Amino acid sequence: MTIPESAHYRIAHRTHYRYASMVAICQNQLRMMPRSFTRRLSGLECHQVETWIDPEPTVLHEHTDYYGNRVLSFAIESLHQELTVMVNSEVTVHQTGDVLNQESPAWESIVKRIKATEDRRWLIAQEYQFDSPRITLGPTYEEYARQSFTPGRPLVEAGIELTKRIHDDFKYDVTATDVNTTTDRAFELRAGVCQDFAHVQIACLRSIGIPARYISGYLRTVPPPGEPRLVGADESHAWISMYAGDALGWLDMDPTNACPANTNHIPICLGRDYSEVTPMRGVVLGGGATKLSVSVDVAPI
Template identity: 55%
Template sequence: MPTPSADNQAANESVRYRIEHRTAYRYSESVAICQNQLRMQPRTRPSITCHFSNVTITPHPERVAEHEDYFGNRVYSFAIERMHRELTATVISEVTVEPAKCLHVSSSPDWQSIQSESRDIVGASGRMIHEFRFDSPRVVSGKMFADYALVSFADSRPIVDAALDLTRRIHQDFRYDTAATHVHTETEEAFQLRAGVCQDFAHIQIACLRSIGLPARYVSGYLRTRPAEGQTRLVGADESHAWLSVYGGQKLGWIDCDPTNACFCSTDHIPICIGRDYGDVSPMRGVIIGGGDTSLKVNVDVTPVEGQGALT
């Protein structure tokens, strides 16, 4: 299970990272044509600055295009139109992550006022908040999610206090188990199993929040990890990670919560894409003609950069 470094909660300075994400496919038979999209490149947002991000595809694609999707995520599309038995996509990026805003219960609005505000908000920016209240293909609200959420969101509890309590309860009540679910497991099934991985836990908390009328969005990214004391850090041993954001009102904005690790997010969490659920932000998707049996290997390496001028 990805876990943040020990000083996550105490982080109060920005951190610069170099990220290498390598995805390698091997095919038992030749692929004649493939078309793919990558969503692995960070973009500059309020909590993160992207210094650069480069994509390398092997074999070299015949066609490449880039655009931003509806949620502002960077999308790299490519097509390979000749026979191949291997495909490797490597994305190398460098970013600076800013510390999370200070979240104090005493100055936090109550969650019911956020519920009302998000329902009535208007304008283009308001639409991008309001629409995260509604169901999405992988997250469907319901009474069982609302009942679970309302244990944390009782009466007029401050949004910060309630959100953290729900985050910690999911961490406590659900077992991290890579064998319990798969990438297509429905959120209701993971909830009933009380088990899953970070994708499942993020979906469950989003379903809980939307079921009581609060906007919540899915966040994909990376988590800085550290080896156990006395052990050497393994290159490529880091993992992709997932968490969620709940809207905390105009003053607080989006609050990032990590139910896998029972914490609010800070500089150990490196956001890459946002969406309604995993389906909007899957790192690599596409279609192929041919290929036979496919094997997949993914390596992720997240390295703090010493000195702000390095690797620019």
């Protein structure tokens, strides 16, 4: 399948909570709203975003967080037993170059330039070299990464091989982990979902000094030939972005699918790991047991 240089989408993300008993107060933050950006080889145009919340919030406020993500905070201060949040957006994803064809310097030279503050983005890149709430660096990840990052190897070539190795060595298994599984546990199991694959690759890259960050978003799924698209069958997705030096900037890789990100990938938020880009999180007073259902529909236009 030929991947287009631009792709236009409508996205509908529905989250529904049903509580066993009444909730008196809830406070939540949403990170589901895309933002426009341009990078060396990719970009995204956000044409419009609409958010619908039921019951109607008592307090509603939007701000931009430290990483530039759009955040909608709201509070409902009336009794309710259900909560529904709908975020509808329309975006265009652009890709101006093929990552596979990019020439890049040896990976060690990029690490050295950041350390010596010679790279013009060194300060921002440096933030993504260290431990974060869900990722702890260590010799185990370094050893795994160095099987691909051999001395003098171009960064892009090594990064793509690491992406494919994680895909081949780890089993995609939705029953093996959950949202709270640690990166160390996922690495030990050699199994998990896109969140785990992304955390593992970030841990490997950071452990050898390469800045890497976590990207949350959506993935356009293509049905088998002759079969219709299933509305609501798409899901939230996660992949990684590694820093390739001031000439190339940030390059996105998808270890779950063993490929560089392309116009089938729709980035929404970025952070150091999943804890900083959770699509929806908050606290409730009351409610008891909770039943959660989520549906995402990514429709190409």
